[in-house]
Amino acid sequence: MNIKNLFGDEGAVSPVIGVILMVAITVILAAVIGTFVLGLGDQVQSSAPNANFQFSYDSSAESFTITHNGGQDVEASNVEVQVNGDDAQAWADGSGSSGTISTGSSTAFGYNGNSTGVPSAFSSGSGSDVLVIWSAPNGGSSNTIGSSTIPN
Missing domain, CATH: 1.20.5 (Single alpha-helices involved in coiled-coils or other helix-helix interfaces)
Structure with a gap:
């Protein structure tokens, strides 16, 4: 071989x-x-941010405040607040800023149509669900990134 x-x-x-x-x-x-x-x-690449929100309610003023309590920063222009499934307003329509929502940022809205002390109010009231909804910048998808219920 x-x-x-x-x-x-x-x-x-x-x-x-x-x-x-x-x-x-x-x-x-x-x-x-x-x-x-x-x-x-x-x-x-457009996935919902991982952010935590705290909801506080003032029944005497018929208003609520939503505070970014930690997690990723979120662009305010991509966030809206919805009450009772059909009434939606932009994050910046409340007393919040229109820039980036970071830890400690907050916005306030009235409910039951009361806008005393806040720039904007929802017509719904006690027992209504409050949702913080993020929408993708390109309009592709939207996700609920925070939720609570207005107490009775």
Whole structure:
């Protein structure tokens, strides 16, 4: 047995492996570029922030305050407050800021139509659900990131 002939035909292996690697790289690049060209890249990256909110109620003033109590910062322009499922107002419509909602940021609204001391009020009242709703900047999806119920 001639050992030289046994290992002498390895020249064709290297070009085959090279072609396979080039095809794989081309497919991966095409998939990544296609994802962003079709606009799917923004939807993949738009997930609801992980934020905690504290709700406090003042029954004598018929108002409530929502305070960002920790977690990720949230853009105020992407957040609305909804009472009783149909009455919605932007976070900044309350006494809150229109910039970034960070830990310690708060906004206040009235309820039962009372806007004394607050810039805006909801028509619903006691027993109504209060939701903090985040909407994706590109309009793709929305999630409830905080909830409470106005006490009786």
